[in-house]
Amino acid sequence: MSALSFSSGLAWLGVLTAVVFAIQAIQTVSISLRPSKLRRYLHTSPDGRPPWVLVTGASDGIGKALSNELAASGFNVVLHGRNRTKLLNVQSELSQAHPARSFRLLIADATQCQPEVFKDIADQLSDLHLTGLVNNVGGGGSGTLFATLDHYTAQNTTEIVNLNALFPTLLVGTLLPTLVQNSPALLMSTGSITDAGVPLVSAYSASKGYLKTLAESLAREVKMAGWDIEVLHLRVGMVTGVAGNKRKPSMFMPRAPVFAKAVLARVGCGSPVVIPYWGHALQTVPLGFMPSWLEDMLIEYSMRDINSVFSSTPAASHEAAKTK
Numbered sequence: 001m002s003a004l005s006f007s008s009g010l011a012w013l014g015v016l017t018a019v020v021f022a023i024q025a026i027q028t029v030s031i032s033l034r035p036s037k038l039r040r041y042l043h044t045s046p047d048g049r050p051p052w053v054l055v056t057g058a059s060d061g062i063g064k065a066l067s068n069e070l071a072a073s074g075f076n077v078v079l080h081g082r083n084r085t086k087l088l089n090v091q092s093e094l095s096q097a098h099p100a101r102s103f104r105l106l107i108a109d110a111t112q113c114q115p116e117v118f119k120d121i122a123d124q125l126s127d128l129h130l131t132g133l134v135n136n137v138g139g140g141g142s143g144t145l146f147a148t149l150d151h152y153t154a155q156n157t158t159e160i161v162n163l164n165a166l167f168p169t170l171l172v173g174t175l176l177p178t179l180v181q182n183s184p185a186l187l188m189s190t191g192s193i194t195d196a197g198v199p200l201v202s203a204y205s206a207s208k209g210y211l212k213t214l215a216e217s218l219a220r221e222v223k224m225a226g227w228d229i230e231v232l233h234l235r236v237g238m239v240t241g242v243a244g245n246k247r248k249p250s251m252f253m254p255r256a257p258v259f260a261k262a263v264l265a266r267v268g269c270g271s272p273v274v275i276p277y278w279g280h281a282l283q284t285v286p287l288g289f290m291p292s293w294l295e296d297m298l299i300e301y302s303m304r305d306i307n308s309v310f311s312s313t314p315a316a317s318h319e320a321a322k323t324k
């Protein structure tokens with residue numbers, strides 16, 4: 001290849017990259033500019049019952065902030081969590097802030113996924129005109145999170161997968177008939193940009209990937225069935241003001257209340273999967289057109305601080321023993 005054709009090839013590659021970047025930026029901006037359609041789901045039942053939304057993991061962080069924003073928008077909220085005292089405090093705080101709204105508690109450990117748990121939830125909510133479900137509960141469970149998978153106990157892995165994937169799936173299955181009956185209805189889930197396959201949080205990352213695929217399947221299923229249900233899965237970057245992170249907010253790390261406003265503004269955006277906060281969207285744009293080796297490097301680099309755990313994992317000890 002001559003030097004001339006090599007440099008014109010490079011120029012074309014640059015133009016192509018710039019075009020892809022511009023298209024992604026326009027898509028991100030246009031999604032952000034669409035007005036929210038949240039009010040579509042704020043309707044009373046034919047017998048005059050007011051609208052309710054169930055928010056899972058509402059005793060802290062993003063779930064609490066979303067509950068507050070939903071109440072400010074006119075919804076009554078079922079606050080789900082596992083800790084009654086914490087939930088009672090949130091209920092009292094939200095009741096004071098929104099005296100015209102009602103709040104109800106739903107207590108269930110989301111690492112427990114036996115059929116009777118979901119039968120009980122359906123029974124507890126059967127008198128409500130539920131027009132929304134926000135599957136927000138999730139996280140790292142009670143054990144190790146930042147480690148290679150061999151470092152996890154079976155219980156640890158089961159908890160993470162149940163919390164982030166199985167519990168939300170079974171809850172959707174349980175409440176879908178209610179949402180169909182009360183439609184138009186909203187079905188939201190809180191995922192993570194770690195669904196891209198991030199090391200050292202593999203069970204969590206994979207569970208969030210599962211949740212994203214579930215939303216994409218459900219969005220198509222709902223369309224095929226002709227149901228008026230909006231499926232909206234949120235890909236979330238770092239958010240502060242949550243139980244495990246009280247750091248100062250930044251451009252790429254909003255506080256939970258700021259993030260919750262961005263989430264509700266995205267309702268009706270027309271896509272089943274969205275990165276609701278602009279700073280998180282900006283962070284992920286380069287990944288869309290990067291070669292996979294560069295993407296690997298970037299993801300591994302972003303987890304560099306956690307690398308120290310490698311030395312203490314069973315697989316690492318095994319490798320060390322082999323090389324001695």
Ligand SMILES: NC(=O)c1ccc[n+]([C@@H]2O[C@H](COP(=O)([O-])OP(=O)(O)OC[C@H]3O[C@@H](n4cnc5c(N)ncnc54)[C@H](OP(=O)(O)O)[C@@H]3O)[C@@H](O)[C@H]2O)c1
Binds near residue numbers: 057058109236243
């Ligand atoms: N914050 C971030 O940077 C970030 C980034 C990406 C994705 N996300 C996702 O956003 C969602 C909310 O996270 P967050 O940051 O707001 O976390 P958080 O402040 O720890 O809140 C998590 C909520 O889930 C509840 N919960 C946890 N384990 C539970 C269990 N076994 N049974 C019932 N409830 C349980 C917590 O209850 P307790 O109050 O009793 O603990 C709390 O209400 C999660 O799905 C998380 O994966 C967060």
